[in-house]
Amino acid sequence: MSAISKFAEHTHAGIHLETLEGARDPNVRTIRINLAYRGVVLAAGGAKYVLLTVMHHDDAIAYAVSRRFTVNRVFGLLEMRDQQRIEEIEQALPPTPAVGLFSWVSDNDLRRLGIEDVLIPLIRAVTTDEQLASFRAVLPTAQFDVLTGLSMRMTVNEIFDELAQRIVADIDTSDLFTAAGRTPERVKLVSGPHELASILAHPFDVWRVFLHPTQHDIAYRPSYAGPALITGSAGTGKTVTAVHRAVFLAGRLPADGSKILMTTYTRTLADTLRRQIDLLTDDKVIRSRIDVLGADQLAHQIVKGRREPKVIEPEPLRALWQAVAADAPSYFSRTGTLATFSPAFLQREWEQVILAQQITTADGYRTAVRRGRGDALRADQRDQVWAAVNGAVARLAKQRQSTYLQLADEAVGILATSGPIYRHVIVDEGQDLHPSQWRLLRAAVAPGPDDLFLMADPYQRIYDNHVSLKSLGIEVSGRSRRLTLNYRTTHEILAWSIRVLNGDSAVSLDDTVDTLAGYRSLTHGRPPALTVHRDRAGELSKLIERVGTWMDDDEVEPEAIGVAARNGQLVKAIIKALTDAHIPVADEKTGGAGVRVASMHRLKGLEFQCLAVVGLDAGVLPSAQAVTDPAEDPLSHRQDMQRERCLLFVAMTRARDALYLSHTGTRSSLLPA
Numbered sequence: 001m002s003a004i005s006k007f008a009e010h011t012h013a014g015i016h017l018e019t020l021e022g023a024r025d026p027n028v029r030t031i032r033i034n035l036a037y038r039g040v041v042l043a044a045g046g047a048k049y050v051l052l053t054v055m056h057h058d059d060a061i062a063y064a065v066s067r068r069f070t071v072n073r074v075f076g077l078l079e080m081r082d083q084q085r086i087e088e089i090e091q092a093l094p095p096t097p098a099v100g101l102f103s104w105v106s107d108n109d110l111r112r113l114g115i116e117d118v119l120i121p122l123i124r125a126v127t128t129d130e131q132l133a134s135f136r137a138v139l140p141t142a143q144f145d146v147l148t149g150l151s152m153r154m155t156v157n158e159i160f161d162e163l164a165q166r167i168v169a170d171i172d173t174s175d176l177f178t179a180a181g182r183t184p185e186r187v188k189l190v191s192g193p194h195e196l197a198s199i200l201a202h203p204f205d206v207w208r209v210f211l212h213p214t215q216h217d218i219a220y221r222p223s224y225a226g227p228a229l230i231t232g233s234a235g236t237g238k239t240v241t242a243v244h245r246a247v248f249l250a251g252r253l254p255a256d257g258s259k260i261l262m263t264t265y266t267r268t269l270a271d272t273l274r275r276q277i278d279l280l281t282d283d284k285v286i287r288s289r290i291d292v293l294g295a296d297q298l299a300h301q302i303v304k305g306r307r308e309p310k311v312i313e314p315e316p317l318r319a320l321w322q323a324v325a326a327d328a329p330s331y332f333s334r335t336g337t338l339a340t341f342s343p344a345f346l347q348r349e350w351e352q353v354i355l356a357q358q359i360t361t362a363d364g365y366r367t368a369v370r371r372g373r374g375d376a377l378r379a380d381q382r383d384q385v386w387a388a389v390n391g392a393v394a395r396l397a398k399q400r401q402s403t404y405l406q407l408a409d410e411a412v413g414i415l416a417t418s419g420p421i422y423r424h425v426i427v428d429e430g431q432d433l434h435p436s437q438w439r440l441l442r443a444a445v446a447p448g449p450d451d452l453f454l455m456a457d458p459y460q461r462i463y464d465n466h467v468s469l470k471s472l473g474i475e476v477s478g479r480s481r482r483l484t485l486n487y488r489t490t491h492e493i494l495a496w497s498i499r500v501l502n503g504d505s506a507v508s509l510d511d512t513v514d515t516l517a518g519y520r521s522l523t524h525g526r527p528p529a530l531t532v533h534r535d536r537a538g539e540l541s542k543l544i545e546r547v548g549t550w551m552d553d554d555e556v557e558p559e560a561i562g563v564a565a566r567n568g569q570l571v572k573a574i575i576k577a578l579t580d581a582h583i584p585v586a587d588e589k590t591g592g593a594g595v596r597v598a599s600m601h602r603l604k605g606l607e608f609q610c611l612a613v614v615g616l617d618a619g620v621l622p623s624a625q626a627v628t629d630p631a632e633d634p635l636s637h638r639q640d641m642q643r644e645r646c647l648l649f650v651a652m653t654r655a656r657d658a659l660y661l662s663h664t665g666t667r668s669s670l671l672p673a
Ligand SMILES: Nc1ncnc2c1ncn2[C@@H]1O[C@H](COP(=O)(O)OP(=O)(O)OP(=O)(O)O)[C@@H](O)[C@H]1O
Pocket: 206, 207, 210, 211, 212, 215, 232, 233, 234, 235, 236, 237, 238, 239, 240, 241, 457, 460, 486, 487, 488, 604, 605, 606, 607, 653
């Protein structure tokens, strides 16, 4: 800070900078920080300077001498390459192989995608993915990105479409400073020492400062004419992008009390969002304009303005449906046996058909379309279901209790008279919201430009809610964007996780079939480890060993370690085993810090440096309780299985650097071979 301040004070800043002999780039200089350290600086023209890095003296000189900066002819970006290393590699190159990794792409197509001419011979020599990966540190990032996409067999056109919005006309390739401004993922132009200090205060939260161009374009677009939908699979920075948008929009709000709502699936996730907003801005005015609430909290808060709502807890609710199902009449099933409706079936029918479509009469239910609800019901069965559901609703009313979905419906009614309460609504984890919650969000903001900004990943749908936004009056057509680069997980972990999805396709909230094309990670690491055990005790003792190694040998903080299992019983057993082994376990209730042990569902939206997913036995995953018997209803069975696969996918993609998997006895059929 003091070196930079001194530098800024002097009008003839250039005099503090030293040029270097033998530098690959004439514009690179170094600046003294103290006796031990030097900064490397790029003179970008017109008395503008870019601080590239700060290193020990000798390292700084070596860095400064080797790097070269150019302006990309297609995208106008400021790019850096390790010219010295490239020259060394080129000298050692064998003759261009007949079949290289990129033989199928013409030189012209490479150029069209922004690859520099000088790099083409090097690229032609690449024959394997590993070789390409080893070039990561020497090639300009954006060009390396393109090559990774090609190596994954994305077509030239697919990549071009991703990049098309970034093409710039009339580029002056000698104007480094303008190019720096076009490169927000690498360069941050600061207004002064205060902004610089706030950046240096959180060096590990790189996303606060540098967004990927697609993320940046999405988050900082001046305006969307209406609701916008951003999809992207796990770890592609949806939350980060949403947080940037929230702060950007909050900065533009008039000072008339207008507010932004940022909402997500649960209260815990809302807490995470709140922390991220606090990291991005310390401006109290901006902060005060953003409400962060879980979707249920929002419904509760609005109803609370009118009356004191009493929400039924999950356990009594389950008991209530059990009682209702026990009283319901029996019927002959498709296989000719006498059957009764299960409590889970009745509850799902209520939530997924009746509440979802706001059906209020028996006649309405008799003719309702039961999209995604498996086997058809005969008219007499529908009357039975209707009577049973009405029984449950009447019991709830008698107890003066409501479910959160009922509160959401009530809140919509309240807003219909009071009018919208937010200027913008931003939604994270949108794939799991219920139609009642969507109606509430729709009612919370007046239709118009920038009303709804929605983030969702249909491959991470782990509840039953399949929503068509259009049918709920939320039209996103022409305003959908996709994020494809995974910033969290290594290539090795991601490859395993994707295989769990088994090639299933998922329908997005805008009714299109989502695809994982181009979904990729740029970092590499160890492949996931999978261990098998004879009994649970053995499995848990290996888990303790694993967690111990992460903490002791790899020096990972306990809070950066997660352990996931499919059910609550296993979670309890793991907590006990870790506690007995004197490993600190996080406790949400007391706020105690430690390793986070939770069900797969509860890890949604979070991330861990090291993650263990245990108890992946055939009898545990898929969960028998959560999957309909195929003989009873094949369509529901398929949907339930896909949901279980997504759940495992969500769990595995919480891992950043290390993923450890284990099971006792026969492995789950959902694990890839
Ligand atoms: N541009 C970026 N630069 C650096 N890190 C980033 C960037 N974008 C995202 N990240 C990091 O990648 C990780 C995943 O980001 P984020 O949680 O926003 O993704 P997501 O799409 O919401 O994930 P999920 O759907 O799996 O919850 C986080 O650690 C985040 O800090």
